[in-house]
Every structure is written in C-alpha cells, then in structure tokens.
Amino acid sequence: MYxxxxxxxxxxxxxxxxxxxxxxxxxxxxxAVSALILVLMERKVAGRIQNRPGPNxxxxxxxxxxxxxxxxxxxxxxxxxxxxDKAVYILAPLVIFAASVALWVVIPFGPNLVxxxxxxxxxxxxxxxxxxxxxxxxxxxxxxxKWSLIGSMRSAAQLVSYEIPLVLTLVAVGMMAGSLRLGDxxxxxQGGIQNWFVFPQIIGFIVFVVAGMAEANxxxxxxxxxxxxxxxxxNTEYSGFRWAVFFLAEYANLIVFSALATTFxxxxxSGPLLPPIVWFFIKTYAVIFVTMWxxxxxxxxxxxxxxxxxxxxxxxxxxxxxxxxxxxxxxxG
Amino acid sequence: xxxxxVVAAVLAVAGGVGVIASRRPVRSVLSLLLTLLSLAVLFIGxxxxxxxxxxxxxxxxxxxxxxxxxxxxxxxxxxPLERPVSLLPGQERWGGVAAAVLAVxxxxxxLRHAYPAARSVFDGYGxxxxxxxxxxxxxxxxxxxAALLLMVAVVGVVILIARRS
Numbered sequence: 001m002y003x004x005x006x007x008x009x010x011x012x013x014x015x016x017x018x019x020x021x022x023x024x025x026x027x028x029x030x031x032a033v034s035a036l037i038l039v040l041m042e043r044k045v046a047g048r049i050q051n052r053p054g055p056n057x058x059x060x061x062x063x064x065x066x067x068x069x070x071x072x073x074x075x076x077x078x079x080x081x082x083x084x085d086k087a088v089y090i091l092a093p094l095v096i097f098a099a100s101v102a103l104w105v106v107i108p109f110g111p112n113l114v115x116x117x118x119x120x121x122x123x124x125x126x127x128x129x130x131x132x133x134x135x136x137x138x139x140x141x142x143x144x145x146k147w148s149l150i151g152s153m154r155s156a157a158q159l160v161s162y163e164i165p166l167v168l169t170l171v172a173v174g175m176m177a178g179s180l181r182l183g184d185x186x187x188x189x190q191g192g193i194q195n196w197f198v199f200p201q202i203i204g205f206i207v208f209v210v211a212g213m214a215e216a217n218x219x220x221x222x223x224x225x226x227x228x229x230x231x232x233x234x235n236t237e238y239s240g241f242r243w244a245v246f247f248l249a250e251y252a253n254l255i256v257f258s259a260l261a262t263t264f265x266x267x268x269x270s271g272p273l274l275p276p277i278v279w280f281f282i283k284t285y286a287v288i289f290v291t292m293w294x295x296x297x298x299x300x301x302x303x304x305x306x307x308x309x310x311x312x313x314x315x316x317x318x319x320x321x322x323x324x325x326x327x328x329x330x331x332x333g
Numbered sequence: 334x335x336x337x338x339v340v341a342a343v344l345a346v347a348g349g350v351g352v353i354a355s356r357r358p359v360r361s362v363l364s365l366l367l368t369l370l371s372l373a374v375l376f377i378g379x380x381x382x383x384x385x386x387x388x389x390x391x392x393x394x395x396x397x398x399x400x401x402x403x404x405x406x407x408x409x410x411x412x413p414l415e416r417p418v419s420l421l422p423g424q425e426r427w428g429g430v431a432a433a434v435l436a437v438x439x440x441x442x443x444l445r446h447a448y449p450a451a452r453s454v455f456d457g458y459g460x461x462x463x464x465x466x467x468x469x470x471x472x473x474x475x476x477x478x479a480a481l482l483l484m485v486a487v488v489g490v491v492i493l494i495a496r497r498s
Contacts, residue, residue: 013336085359085360088359088360118382119382119460120382123383123386124386126390127386127389127390127394128389130389130390130393130394134366134397134398134401138363138401141359141401153402156401156402160395163394
C-alpha cells in the first residue's frame with residue numbers, strides 16, 4: 001500500500017500522512033465493531049449469570065439489539081447544560097477517545113500487523129493511559145454538576161492509585177523480555193505455551209488483571225459510576241452521541257487492557273494451526289470473558305476497600321514481583 | 334525540521350498564552366497541559382523519545398492531575414473573575430521590560446549562532462539504554478542524593494499530617 005502510494009509519484013511525507021489516517025480509521029472501525037460485540041456479550045453473560053435470557057427479541061438471539069441501542073443514542077438530542085464550561089465539556093469525550101485509539105498504535109495483532117512497533121512501547125503505554133484521568137476530570141468539572149464532580153474525583157483517585165501497580169508489572173515484563181518493544185515481548189514468548197510469561201510472572205499477571213480492571217472501570221471497581229449513589233458519575237450530564245463516545249471509550253479500554261494481558265503474559269498472537277490474528281482474538285476475548293465473569297459475580301466494593309486494595313495489597317505485590325523477576329532474570333542468565 | 338515541529342511549537346506558544354489569558358483557573362491548567370504535550374512532541378521529534386514520554390507521564394499524568402484536582406476542589410465555582418485584578422501592582426511594567434530584554438537577547442543569540450552546530454552523537458543517544466547508563470553508572474551518586482531529598486520530603490509530609498490530626 002505504502003509502496004503503491006509512492007509509486008503514484010506522491011511525496012513521502014504525504015504518503016506517510018495518508019497511511020496514518022488510514023490506519024487510525026481502521027482502528028476506529030475496529031473499536032466500534034468490538035464495542036457492538038462486547039455490549040451484546042456483556043448482556044448475554046450477565047443474563048446467563050443471573051439466570052435470565054438477556055436480550056432475545058431483535059434478530060437471532062437478540063443480535064441486533066445493540067444496533068438499535070446505537071441508533072437510539074445517535075438520534076438523541078445533544079444537551080449541553082447551562083452553566084457548563086462549553087469548550088471543556090465538548091473536548092472531554094474527544095480526549096478520552098483519542099487516548100483509547102492511541103493505545104492501539106503499539107499492540108501487535110500478528111507478525112508485522114502493528115501500526116508502529118515503537119522501541120519504547122511499554123513507556124508509551126504508561127504515558128497514554130495517564131491521559132484518561134484528565135479526560136474524566138475535564139468531563140466532571142465542566143458539567144457544573146456535583147455528581148459529575150464527585151464521580152470524576154473518585155475516578156481520578158482510583159486511576160492514579162491503580163496506575164502504579166500496573167506500570168510496575170509493565171517494568172517486570174520489560175525485564176523478562178529484555179526490551180521495551182512489544183514486538184520483542186511477543187518474540188520472547190515464542191515456541192510453545194511453556195515460554196509464556198504468565199508462568200514466571202503469575203503474580204504480575206494477577207496484579208495486572210486486577211489493576212487493569214480498575215483502570216478500565218470494570219464491574220467490581222466501577223465506583224466512579226456507582227448508579228445507586230452517584231447517578232452516573234463523571235458522565236451524568238452527557239447525553240446522546242457524546243455519552244456514546246464515553247461508552248465506546250470504556251469498552252475500548254476493556255478490550256485494550258485484555259489485548260495487553262494477551263500480549264504481555266499469554267504469548268500474544270501465537271499459537272498452532274490457526275492464523276496468528278485468530279489466536280490473538282481468541283486469547284483477548286477469553287480474558288474479556290473472565291473479567292465479565294468476575295464483574296457480574298462480585299458486588300461493587302467500597303471506596304476505602306478499593307484504596308486499601310490498591311495501596312496495601314497490589315503495590316507491595318507488584319514490588320515483590322519486581323524483585324522476583326530480577327532474581328529470575330539473573331538465574332536464567 | 335518538519336511541519337510537525339512547527340505545529341507543535343505554535344501549539345506550545347498558544348498554550349502559554351492561554352495560561353495567562355484565561356479567566357478560569359481550570360482552563361489555565363488545561364492550556365499549560367497543551368504546552369507540555371507540545372513540548373513532549375518536540376522532544377520526540379529531536380530524537381529524545383524517552384524524555385518526551387517521561388514528560389507526558391510526569392507532567393501530564395501526575396503534576397497536572399494534581400493541579401486540576403486542587404483547583405477544581407478549591408474553586409469549584411464555575412464563575413470567571415469579575416474583573417481582572419492586578420495582584421502585583423507596579424511590577425507589571427517591569428515584567429514587560431524584562432520580557433522585552435529577554436526577547437532581544439534571545440533573538441540576538443539565535444542570529445549570532447551562539448550555539449555550536451549539533452555534533453554527531455552516537456547511535457541510540459537519548460534512548461532508554463543510554464539514559465539508564467548515564468543515570469546508573471556516571472551519575473549514580475547524584476541520583477541517590479536526589480532520592481534521599483525526595484524521601485526527606487515524603488517523611489516531612491507524613492510528620493506534618495500526623496501532627497495535625
């Protein structure tokens with residue numbers, strides 16, 4: 001494609017820009033389709049767990065329910081509350097969506113199937129996840145609503161606390177692979193299931209999944225939007241398409257975190273017989289299913305328990321894991 | 334230098350203007366954030382990817398979140414200041430003079446090529462490996478001293494909070 005563009009006599013920088021736009025569009029379409037699938041999957045899994053059928057009217061097995069919901073959301077009126085800081089209010093969903101798209105830049109879907117395999121991919125991931133907090137704070141503050149403000153403060157406290165164990169496990173993964181490039185992390189796990197990082201890094205894997213669920217606002221940790229106490233948290237005032245963008249970003253964060261767990265600990269896009277990209281999606285959706293299972297089984301935890309879990313359990317575990325990884329790498333030679 | 338650098342530079346200056354021009358504190362913080370992110374882009378464009386990303390993690394991810402936190406809690410009122418209040422009467426014109434002198438000096442320095450032409454540096458300069466080697470081999474003593482300083486600050490905070498409650 002790139003060569004073809006250059007072949008038409010186009011300058012190199014213009015070809016780069018066109019390729020960048022195309023790749024971003026592919027990621028956005030992929031995220032939108034994934035969100036449609038995930039919404040249906042979430043409702044079906046929740047239905048199974050609560051011993052009810054879930055959506056089953058529209059289309060075979062309720063398949064088209066999500067489309068109907070999406071059309072409803074897009075056609076709703078777009079309300080900006082009076083007294084809101086309009087520019088910040090409009091900017092917040094864009095920032096969170098841009099951050100969730102930007103995360104996909106470094107994730108390898110398969111051999112040579114990655115937007116840009118940065119040589120500092122792990123640090124890049126840590127940097128871009130930090131942007132989410134700002135979007136929540138922007139949304140909560142600009143709405144001029146106390147529920148939004150309290151919800152966004154909770155979000156910020158939660159995300160900042162759980163980012164630390166998350167990044168510490170990333171450091172351990174980098175030590176194991178001897179590189180910060182995600183392609184090298186996948187390459188270090190080639191050659192069968194015994195080489196997956198999940199075995200030497202079992203503590204890291206558990207910490208990563210728990211902290212990742214908190215980062216993605218998944219069910220037992222979805223305090224920022226605790227409906228029973230906060231109406232809906234930071235996005236209370238948002239409606240229609242802007243609300244849909246927050247919703248989309250939330251599912252995008254869920255799938256990005258599952259894809260990262262796959263890449264870091266479960267060998268990434270590698271496996272026998274089937275093509276790599278199929279393996280990538282099988283593993284990613286397996287992780288997503290487990291998080292939904294956990295989420296719909298456990299009740300929402302209290303805010304002080306959440307903070308204690310983060311600071312007194314996950315961070316010490318992540319530090320122990322870091323020390324153990326150092327010893328392991330030394331011993332392995 | 335590419336178009337990306339020019340756009341980032343313009344955005345950085347625009348953010349800087351926004352910091353002092355906006356009436357609402359939260360908007361000032363967001364403008365400052367724009368400046369810092371544009372600087373990160375400039376760092377990355379200069380080949381210092383590590384510094385650029387650390388800039389985003391430390392400033393955008395940590396310091397700015399703290400700022401927004403404090404400001405939106407302290408002045409949650411969404412009202413701009415009624416009229417511009419001069420907090421430093423009499424100092425404004427001297428600030429203008431100082432800024433003008435500094436601008437002239439900068440332009441003269443730029444025109445006279447005060448800085449030597451960039452020397453060719455080794456491959457991978459500014460990358461994580463080179464950065465880590467400089468930090469943990471050459472300057473390890475300074476690093477430890479800085480760590481000690483930060484720890485003293487943390488202990489001080491804990492003592493202050495414990496005394497108050």
